[in-house]
Amino acid sequence: MQTAPSIPAETANHVLWHFGHGGYQPGSFTEQLIRAIAMADMENKAKLAEVYPDYAAAVIAIEYDPNGVTNLQRIARGEAVAGENPMSQCPEALFNPDTGDLRRCVAPPGGHDLHQTPDGTEWSVPVDSSTEAPF
Template sequence: MDHAITPEVANHVLAHYGRGGYQAGSFTEQIIKAIDMADVDNRDKLAHGFPGYVAAVVAIQYDPNGVAHLKAIAAGEQVAA
């Protein structure tokens, strides 16, 4: 499974959390909301279809450097592994 966070994904997740970026379309925003609200089991299920979004949401929620990391990806300065 590819967990790479693209610049587009980083921008969408940053916008969802009010940290910059740009807003996703309505369907994608609903996916981000679902990931944001999901418990661990359901988040793992969502990761099968939306691995980059799940990785980005987990980063912004749990990594103290998550916002900076996503901003670097969004700016094309860093690539997520």
């Protein structure tokens, strides 16, 4: 299982500002980068994450993690050390190709066989191809 990229305090502050949860305004390029990541579908979010992993992780966290704002605020205040990332560590997500929605697993960090979205939808990986995703 992979871990989420580390999010620096400056990145957390920039993303929090963009979404109206405190923080401080980034420069114009970074402001446009955050806007692009936020507007992108999941395929393009993944492409942007290859080059800007910390910004992509922070945007995805604030959009899909029910504790994303709180966790980013904690990082922004310096309450998380550089190597520590309080974001959910499970990289799995349930993607709905019809709507473009990505519902991230919010199960506690660490190994688990059953994944769960914030709304309670559960699934396992790999999804059995003989069953349909619960959309």
